[in-house]
Amino acid sequence: MRNVLFLSHGSPSLVITEHPARDFFVALGKRLPRPRGALVISAHYETSTLALGGAARPTTLHDFYGFPDVMYQQRYPAEGLPDMARQLAAELAASGFGVDVESRRPLDHGVWSPLSLVWPQADIPLLPVSVPMALPDNERLALSAQLGRFAERHGLWLIGSGAATHNLGDRKPADAGPDAWAQEFHDWARNVAEQGDLAALADWRRRAPHATYAHPTPEHFLPLLMTVGALEGRPMRALHESFMFGNLSMLCLADLDTASRVANDTGAAA
Numbered sequence: 001m002r003n004v005l006f007l008s009h010g011s012p013s014l015v016i017t018e019h020p021a022r023d024f025f026v027a028l029g030k031r032l033p034r035p036r037g038a039l040v041i042s043a044h045y046e047t048s049t050l051a052l053g054g055a056a057r058p059t060t061l062h063d064f065y066g067f068p069d070v071m072y073q074q075r076y077p078a079e080g081l082p083d084m085a086r087q088l089a090a091e092l093a094a095s096g097f098g099v100d101v102e103s104r105r106p107l108d109h110g111v112w113s114p115l116s117l118v119w120p121q122a123d124i125p126l127l128p129v130s131v132p133m134a135l136p137d138n139e140r141l142a143l144s145a146q147l148g149r150f151a152e153r154h155g156l157w158l159i160g161s162g163a164a165t166h167n168l169g170d171r172k173p174a175d176a177g178p179d180a181w182a183q184e185f186h187d188w189a190r191n192v193a194e195q196g197d198l199a200a201l202a203d204w205r206r207r208a209p210h211a212t213y214a215h216p217t218p219e220h221f222l223p224l225l226m227t228v229g230a231l232e233g234r235p236m237r238a239l240h241e242s243f244m245f246g247n248l249s250m251l252c253l254a255d256l257d258t259a260s261r262v263a264n265d266t267g268a269a270a
Contacts, residue, residue, distance in 0.1 A: 002152040003035065004236070006160040006193070006227040006253040009043075009114040010244045012064050012071060021250040024240040025117035028252075031262040032118070035157040037081050037125040039088075039147060041227070042110030043162040043220040045130040049098035050143065053105030053128030054085040061106035076112035078119075081127040081156075088127070088150050097143055110161040110223075127156070131222045138202045140222065141229035148230030158230050160223030164189045164249035165214045172246025182247035185214035189224060190241070193253050196233040201225050224253075231255055239263060 007025075014022050044063055045051070060075045085101050092099045105128055116122070129147065132140065151158040165182045172179075178186070188208050192200045204225065205211045205218075215221045228236060237259035240252040254262070 001257060002148055002231060002234070002255060003157040003258050004148065004159075004227050004230050004255045005157065005258065006162070006224050006236070006251075007114045008163045008250045008252060009110055009161045010163065010248060010250050012109045012113045013067060014244075015074065015113050015116055016068070016070060019244060020242045021240060021244065021252075022117060024252065025114055028239070028262060029118035029120070032258070033261065035124060036155045037084070037127065038157040038159050039127045039129050039151050040111050040115070041129040041131060041158070041160045041223045042108055043131060043223055044108040044110040045105070045128055046133050046219050047100070047130040048132065048134040049100070050092065050132040051100045051102050051105070051130040052085040052089055053080060054082045054101040054103045055080045055105055056082050058126070058128070059106040060112055061108045063108050074112070074116070076107055076116050076122050078107065078112075078115070078122040079125045081125050084154065084156070085127050088147075091150060092143070092146060095146060097146075114161055131219050131226070133219065137204065137225065140226060141198055141202060144226040144229030145232045147226070148232065151230070158227065160227035162223035163220040164224060164251035165247060166220035167213060167216055167247060169216070170247050174245060176246035178243045178247050178249075181210040181213055182243065182249060184209040185211070186241070186249040186251055189221075189249075190238050190251055190253070193224065193228050193236040194238065196228065196231060196235045198229065198233055201228055227253070237263070
C-alpha cells in the first residue's frame with residue numbers, strides 16, 4: 001500500500017494561530033494510522049540534485065525571522081532514519097540519480113510546523129528529502145516514482161510539504177478571501193492531483209493558470225508535483241481546502257486509501 005500525503009504548511013505561525021487548516025491538521029493526526037516512519041519532502045530543503053537527511057536525532061531548525069519569541073522555542077525531537085537514508089541513496093544512485101546524504105540535516109519548518117500538529121508527540125521517525133531544483137520536471141516525476149516504491153516497500157509514508165499557491169508578495173488580510181488567480185491555480189492543482197495527470201504536471205508552468213504568479217519561484221509547488229508523481233498516476237483526493245492571508249492555499253491531499261479512512265472525520269475539503 002502506497003500512503004502519500006501533500007500538506008500545504010502555510011506560515012510557521014500556524015502552530016500557534018487559530019485557522020481551519022490548523023484544526024484540520026490536529027484532527028488528521030487523530031484519524032491517521034500510525035506509520036513506522038515517513039519520507040518528508042520539504043519546500044524549505046532546496047538542493048541542486050537530491051539530498052537526504054541522515055541524522056539519527058535531527059535538531060529543530062528555525063528558518064524564519066520576525067516571529068514571536070515562542071516560535072523560536074519550538075522543538076520537534078522526532079528521530080531520524082539514517083539507515084533508511086543510506087539504503088535509499090544507494091538505490092537511487094544505482095538508478096543514475098545523483099544523491100547526497102547529509103548526516104547533520106535538521107528538521108526545517110516545512111517538516112516540523114505541520115507535523116507538530118499532526119503528530120505532536122514527535123514519535124514518528126522522519127527521513128527529510130530535498131527538492132532537487134536542477135532536475136527537469138519529467139526527471140523529478142521519475143525520481144518521485146522511485147521514492148514512492150521505496151516507501152511502500154519499507155512500510156513508510158511519503159509526505160510532501162509545500163503550498164498549492166505561494167506568492168508572498170500578494171498577501172491579504174487574514175479574513176480576506178482569495179483572488180481569482182489564487183483560486184484558479186488552487187483548483188487546477190487539486191484537479192490534476194485528483195486525476196493523477198502526470199503529463200500536466202510535467203508541463204505545469206505552461207498548462208496551469210497563472211503559474212508564474214502563483215509560484216514566482218517553484219520550490220513550494222514541487223513537493224506537490226513529487227507526491228503526485230510518487231503515486232505514478234494513481235489519483236489523490238482533496239482532504240482540506242482553505243486559504244491563509246487571502247491567497248496562500250492550504251490545500252491538503254492524500255492517496256485514496258488514506259483519504260477514505262480520514263475524510264468523514266476531519267472535515268475533508270472544508
